[in-house]
Amino acid sequence: MRPFDVPTRDEVTEQNQQIFDDLKSKLDFVPNIYATYAHSDNALARYLTFANGKTSLNNKEKEVVNLAVSQVNGCTYCQAAHTAIGKMNGFSEDQTIELRKGEASFNEKFDALAGFAKSVAENRGRISDDVLQNFFDAGYSKENLVDVIVTIGDKTTTNLLHNVTEIPIDFPEAPELKETVS
The missing domain is CATH 1.20.5 (Single alpha-helices involved in coiled-coils or other helix-helix interfaces)
Structure with a gap:
Protein backbone atom coordinates (compact mmCIF):
# COMPACT_ATOMS: atom_id res chain seq x y z
CA MET A 1 0.00 0.00 0.00
CA ASN A 52 -6.51 23.86 -19.92
CA GLY A 53 -4.36 25.91 -22.29
CA LYS A 54 -5.52 26.75 -25.79
CA THR A 55 -4.95 24.11 -28.43
CA SER A 56 -5.73 23.46 -32.07
CA LEU A 57 -7.28 20.12 -31.07
CA ASN A 58 -10.99 19.85 -30.41
CA ASN A 59 -12.36 18.02 -27.35
CA LYS A 60 -12.82 14.72 -29.19
CA GLU A 61 -9.28 14.86 -30.56
CA LYS A 62 -7.89 15.56 -27.08
CA GLU A 63 -9.75 12.50 -25.78
CA VAL A 64 -8.31 10.37 -28.60
CA VAL A 65 -4.84 11.35 -27.41
CA ASN A 66 -5.69 11.01 -23.70
CA LEU A 67 -7.09 7.51 -24.13
CA ALA A 68 -4.20 6.21 -26.24
CA VAL A 69 -1.51 7.71 -24.00
CA SER A 70 -3.14 6.61 -20.73
CA GLN A 71 -3.19 3.06 -22.06
CA VAL A 72 0.46 3.18 -23.13
CA ASN A 73 1.40 4.51 -19.69
CA GLY A 74 -0.74 1.95 -17.87
CA CYS A 75 -2.66 4.55 -15.87
CA THR A 76 -5.91 2.97 -14.72
CA TYR A 77 -7.10 6.27 -13.21
CA CYS A 78 -6.80 8.16 -16.48
CA GLN A 79 -8.18 5.23 -18.49
CA ALA A 80 -11.29 5.41 -16.30
CA ALA A 81 -11.55 9.21 -16.31
CA HIS A 82 -11.04 9.57 -20.05
CA THR A 83 -13.39 6.71 -20.88
CA ALA A 84 -16.07 8.70 -19.01
CA ILE A 85 -15.03 12.00 -20.61
CA GLY A 86 -14.78 10.34 -24.03
CA LYS A 87 -18.37 9.15 -23.67
CA MET A 88 -19.43 12.69 -22.67
CA ASN A 89 -17.81 13.83 -25.93
CA GLY A 90 -19.77 11.35 -28.05
CA PHE A 91 -17.63 8.21 -28.17
CA SER A 92 -19.23 4.84 -27.45
CA GLU A 93 -17.71 2.35 -24.99
CA ASP A 94 -16.42 0.24 -27.91
CA GLN A 95 -14.86 3.31 -29.51
CA THR A 96 -13.05 4.26 -26.28
CA ILE A 97 -11.65 0.73 -26.15
CA GLU A 98 -10.37 1.02 -29.72
CA LEU A 99 -8.85 4.42 -29.01
CA ARG A 100 -6.98 3.01 -26.00
CA LYS A 101 -5.46 0.48 -28.43
CA GLY A 102 -4.29 3.36 -30.64
CA GLU A 103 -6.87 2.63 -33.33
CA ALA A 104 -10.15 4.03 -34.61
CA SER A 105 -11.68 1.85 -37.33
CA PHE A 106 -14.79 4.06 -37.12
CA ASN A 107 -12.98 7.25 -38.24
CA GLU A 108 -9.94 7.50 -40.52
CA LYS A 109 -8.73 10.81 -39.09
CA PHE A 110 -9.03 9.63 -35.48
CA ASP A 111 -7.28 6.40 -36.47
CA ALA A 112 -4.25 8.38 -37.68
CA LEU A 113 -4.33 10.55 -34.54
CA ALA A 114 -4.62 7.60 -32.15
CA GLY A 115 -1.83 5.73 -33.93
CA PHE A 116 0.38 8.82 -33.89
CA ALA A 117 -0.23 9.51 -30.18
CA LYS A 118 0.38 5.86 -29.26
CA SER A 119 3.59 5.73 -31.31
CA VAL A 120 4.94 8.99 -29.87
CA ALA A 121 4.23 7.81 -26.31
CA GLU A 122 5.59 4.28 -26.80
CA ASN A 123 8.70 5.39 -28.67
CA ARG A 124 9.38 8.61 -26.76
CA GLY A 125 8.99 10.61 -29.94
CA ARG A 126 11.14 8.41 -32.14
CA ILE A 127 8.39 7.48 -34.57
CA SER A 128 8.56 6.02 -38.05
CA ASP A 129 8.23 8.14 -41.17
CA ASP A 130 5.09 6.13 -42.03
CA VAL A 131 3.33 7.09 -38.78
CA LEU A 132 4.24 10.74 -39.32
CA GLN A 133 3.13 10.72 -42.96
CA ASN A 134 -0.14 9.01 -42.04
CA PHE A 135 -0.79 11.78 -39.49
CA PHE A 136 -0.24 14.49 -42.09
CA ASP A 137 -2.14 12.58 -44.80
CA ALA A 138 -5.16 12.47 -42.46
CA GLY A 139 -5.27 16.28 -42.59
CA TYR A 140 -3.34 17.22 -39.49
CA SER A 141 -0.89 20.13 -39.57
CA LYS A 142 2.43 20.96 -37.93
CA GLU A 143 0.47 23.04 -35.40
CA ASN A 144 -1.63 19.96 -34.59
CA LEU A 145 1.55 17.89 -34.23
CA VAL A 146 2.95 20.29 -31.63
CA ASP A 147 -0.39 20.40 -29.79
CA VAL A 148 -0.64 16.59 -29.75
CA ILE A 149 2.83 16.38 -28.21
CA VAL A 150 1.90 18.98 -25.58
CA THR A 151 -1.25 16.96 -24.82
CA ILE A 152 0.86 13.80 -24.49
CA GLY A 153 3.08 15.65 -22.00
CA ASP A 154 0.05 16.84 -20.03
CA LYS A 155 -1.46 13.37 -19.87
CA THR A 156 1.83 11.65 -19.11
CA THR A 157 2.32 13.93 -16.10
CA THR A 158 -0.97 12.81 -14.60
CA ASN A 159 -0.37 9.18 -15.61
CA LEU A 160 2.93 9.21 -13.72
CA LEU A 161 1.40 10.88 -10.68
CA HIS A 162 -1.26 8.20 -10.41
CA ASN A 163 1.09 5.33 -11.18
CA VAL A 164 3.35 6.44 -8.31
CA THR A 165 0.65 7.36 -5.75
CA GLU A 166 -1.99 4.73 -6.65
CA ILE A 167 -4.71 6.95 -5.18
CA PRO A 168 -8.27 5.58 -5.45
CA ILE A 169 -10.08 5.87 -8.79
CA ASP A 170 -13.26 7.93 -8.44
CA PHE A 171 -14.66 7.28 -11.93
CA PRO A 172 -16.29 4.08 -13.20
CA GLU A 173 -13.44 1.71 -14.01
CA ALA A 174 -12.55 1.33 -17.68
CA PRO A 175 -12.91 -2.17 -19.10
CA GLU A 176 -9.73 -4.19 -19.31
CA LEU A 177 -8.39 -4.61 -22.80
CA LYS A 178 -8.32 -8.13 -24.15
CA GLU A 179 -4.91 -9.15 -25.39
CA THR A 180 -4.80 -9.91 -29.08
CA VAL A 181 -2.36 -12.35 -30.62
CA SER A 182 -0.87 -11.27 -33.93
Whole structure:
Protein backbone atom coordinates (compact mmCIF):
# COMPACT_ATOMS: atom_id res chain seq x y z
CA MET A 1 0.00 0.00 0.00
CA ARG A 2 1.32 3.40 -0.97
CA PRO A 3 1.44 6.07 1.74
CA PHE A 4 -0.54 8.60 -0.29
CA ASP A 5 -3.85 9.89 0.89
CA VAL A 6 -6.18 12.15 -1.04
CA PRO A 7 -6.04 15.48 0.76
CA THR A 8 -9.29 17.13 1.75
CA ARG A 9 -10.05 20.80 1.30
CA ASP A 10 -9.12 21.48 4.93
CA GLU A 11 -5.69 19.89 4.46
CA VAL A 12 -4.49 22.05 1.55
CA THR A 13 -3.29 25.63 1.19
CA GLU A 14 -5.69 28.51 0.81
CA GLN A 15 -4.79 28.79 -2.89
CA ASN A 16 -5.59 25.11 -3.40
CA GLN A 17 -8.81 25.48 -1.38
CA GLN A 18 -9.94 28.12 -3.89
CA ILE A 19 -9.12 25.74 -6.76
CA PHE A 20 -11.02 22.92 -5.01
CA ASP A 21 -14.04 25.25 -4.70
CA ASP A 22 -13.81 26.16 -8.38
CA LEU A 23 -13.50 22.50 -9.43
CA LYS A 24 -16.44 21.53 -7.25
CA SER A 25 -18.60 24.27 -8.76
CA LYS A 26 -17.72 23.16 -12.31
CA LEU A 27 -17.55 19.38 -11.89
CA ASP A 28 -19.68 18.78 -8.76
CA PHE A 29 -16.64 17.14 -7.12
CA VAL A 30 -12.88 17.39 -6.89
CA PRO A 31 -11.37 14.41 -8.72
CA ASN A 32 -8.91 12.52 -6.53
CA ILE A 33 -6.07 13.05 -9.01
CA TYR A 34 -6.51 16.83 -8.84
CA ALA A 35 -6.63 16.68 -5.06
CA THR A 36 -3.40 14.68 -5.14
CA TYR A 37 -1.68 17.49 -7.05
CA ALA A 38 -2.58 19.68 -4.04
CA HIS A 39 0.04 17.91 -1.89
CA SER A 40 2.18 20.61 -3.52
CA ASP A 41 1.41 24.27 -2.88
CA ASN A 42 1.86 25.06 -6.59
CA ALA A 43 1.41 21.92 -8.69
CA LEU A 44 -2.40 21.94 -8.96
CA ALA A 45 -2.61 25.49 -10.31
CA ARG A 46 0.38 24.91 -12.55
CA TYR A 47 -1.04 21.66 -13.93
CA LEU A 48 -4.53 23.08 -14.55
CA THR A 49 -3.07 26.05 -16.42
CA PHE A 50 -1.07 23.63 -18.58
CA ALA A 51 -3.94 21.19 -19.15
CA ASN A 52 -6.51 23.86 -19.92
CA GLY A 53 -4.36 25.91 -22.29
CA LYS A 54 -5.52 26.75 -25.79
CA THR A 55 -4.95 24.11 -28.43
CA SER A 56 -5.73 23.46 -32.07
CA LEU A 57 -7.28 20.12 -31.07
CA ASN A 58 -10.99 19.85 -30.41
CA ASN A 59 -12.36 18.02 -27.35
CA LYS A 60 -12.82 14.72 -29.19
CA GLU A 61 -9.28 14.86 -30.56
CA LYS A 62 -7.89 15.56 -27.08
CA GLU A 63 -9.75 12.50 -25.78
CA VAL A 64 -8.31 10.37 -28.60
CA VAL A 65 -4.84 11.35 -27.41
CA ASN A 66 -5.69 11.01 -23.70
CA LEU A 67 -7.09 7.51 -24.13
CA ALA A 68 -4.20 6.21 -26.24
CA VAL A 69 -1.51 7.71 -24.00
CA SER A 70 -3.14 6.61 -20.73
CA GLN A 71 -3.19 3.06 -22.06
CA VAL A 72 0.46 3.18 -23.13
CA ASN A 73 1.40 4.51 -19.69
CA GLY A 74 -0.74 1.95 -17.87
CA CYS A 75 -2.66 4.55 -15.87
CA THR A 76 -5.91 2.97 -14.72
CA TYR A 77 -7.10 6.27 -13.21
CA CYS A 78 -6.80 8.16 -16.48
CA GLN A 79 -8.18 5.23 -18.49
CA ALA A 80 -11.29 5.41 -16.30
CA ALA A 81 -11.55 9.21 -16.31
CA HIS A 82 -11.04 9.57 -20.05
CA THR A 83 -13.39 6.71 -20.88
CA ALA A 84 -16.07 8.70 -19.01
CA ILE A 85 -15.03 12.00 -20.61
CA GLY A 86 -14.78 10.34 -24.03
CA LYS A 87 -18.37 9.15 -23.67
CA MET A 88 -19.43 12.69 -22.67
CA ASN A 89 -17.81 13.83 -25.93
CA GLY A 90 -19.77 11.35 -28.05
CA PHE A 91 -17.63 8.21 -28.17
CA SER A 92 -19.23 4.84 -27.45
CA GLU A 93 -17.71 2.35 -24.99
CA ASP A 94 -16.42 0.24 -27.91
CA GLN A 95 -14.86 3.31 -29.51
CA THR A 96 -13.05 4.26 -26.28
CA ILE A 97 -11.65 0.73 -26.15
CA GLU A 98 -10.37 1.02 -29.72
CA LEU A 99 -8.85 4.42 -29.01
CA ARG A 100 -6.98 3.01 -26.00
CA LYS A 101 -5.46 0.48 -28.43
CA GLY A 102 -4.29 3.36 -30.64
CA GLU A 103 -6.87 2.63 -33.33
CA ALA A 104 -10.15 4.03 -34.61
CA SER A 105 -11.68 1.85 -37.33
CA PHE A 106 -14.79 4.06 -37.12
CA ASN A 107 -12.98 7.25 -38.24
CA GLU A 108 -9.94 7.50 -40.52
CA LYS A 109 -8.73 10.81 -39.09
CA PHE A 110 -9.03 9.63 -35.48
CA ASP A 111 -7.28 6.40 -36.47
CA ALA A 112 -4.25 8.38 -37.68
CA LEU A 113 -4.33 10.55 -34.54
CA ALA A 114 -4.62 7.60 -32.15
CA GLY A 115 -1.83 5.73 -33.93
CA PHE A 116 0.38 8.82 -33.89
CA ALA A 117 -0.23 9.51 -30.18
CA LYS A 118 0.38 5.86 -29.26
CA SER A 119 3.59 5.73 -31.31
CA VAL A 120 4.94 8.99 -29.87
CA ALA A 121 4.23 7.81 -26.31
CA GLU A 122 5.59 4.28 -26.80
CA ASN A 123 8.70 5.39 -28.67
CA ARG A 124 9.38 8.61 -26.76
CA GLY A 125 8.99 10.61 -29.94
CA ARG A 126 11.14 8.41 -32.14
CA ILE A 127 8.39 7.48 -34.57
CA SER A 128 8.56 6.02 -38.05
CA ASP A 129 8.23 8.14 -41.17
CA ASP A 130 5.09 6.13 -42.03
CA VAL A 131 3.33 7.09 -38.78
CA LEU A 132 4.24 10.74 -39.32
CA GLN A 133 3.13 10.72 -42.96
CA ASN A 134 -0.14 9.01 -42.04
CA PHE A 135 -0.79 11.78 -39.49
CA PHE A 136 -0.24 14.49 -42.09
CA ASP A 137 -2.14 12.58 -44.80
CA ALA A 138 -5.16 12.47 -42.46
CA GLY A 139 -5.27 16.28 -42.59
CA TYR A 140 -3.34 17.22 -39.49
CA SER A 141 -0.89 20.13 -39.57
CA LYS A 142 2.43 20.96 -37.93
CA GLU A 143 0.47 23.04 -35.40
CA ASN A 144 -1.63 19.96 -34.59
CA LEU A 145 1.55 17.89 -34.23
CA VAL A 146 2.95 20.29 -31.63
CA ASP A 147 -0.39 20.40 -29.79
CA VAL A 148 -0.64 16.59 -29.75
CA ILE A 149 2.83 16.38 -28.21
CA VAL A 150 1.90 18.98 -25.58
CA THR A 151 -1.25 16.96 -24.82
CA ILE A 152 0.86 13.80 -24.49
CA GLY A 153 3.08 15.65 -22.00
CA ASP A 154 0.05 16.84 -20.03
CA LYS A 155 -1.46 13.37 -19.87
CA THR A 156 1.83 11.65 -19.11
CA THR A 157 2.32 13.93 -16.10
CA THR A 158 -0.97 12.81 -14.60
CA ASN A 159 -0.37 9.18 -15.61
CA LEU A 160 2.93 9.21 -13.72
CA LEU A 161 1.40 10.88 -10.68
CA HIS A 162 -1.26 8.20 -10.41
CA ASN A 163 1.09 5.33 -11.18
CA VAL A 164 3.35 6.44 -8.31
CA THR A 165 0.65 7.36 -5.75
CA GLU A 166 -1.99 4.73 -6.65
CA ILE A 167 -4.71 6.95 -5.18
CA PRO A 168 -8.27 5.58 -5.45
CA ILE A 169 -10.08 5.87 -8.79
CA ASP A 170 -13.26 7.93 -8.44
CA PHE A 171 -14.66 7.28 -11.93
CA PRO A 172 -16.29 4.08 -13.20
CA GLU A 173 -13.44 1.71 -14.01
CA ALA A 174 -12.55 1.33 -17.68
CA PRO A 175 -12.91 -2.17 -19.10
CA GLU A 176 -9.73 -4.19 -19.31
CA LEU A 177 -8.39 -4.61 -22.80
CA LYS A 178 -8.32 -8.13 -24.15
CA GLU A 179 -4.91 -9.15 -25.39
CA THR A 180 -4.80 -9.91 -29.08
CA VAL A 181 -2.36 -12.35 -30.62
CA SER A 182 -0.87 -11.27 -33.93
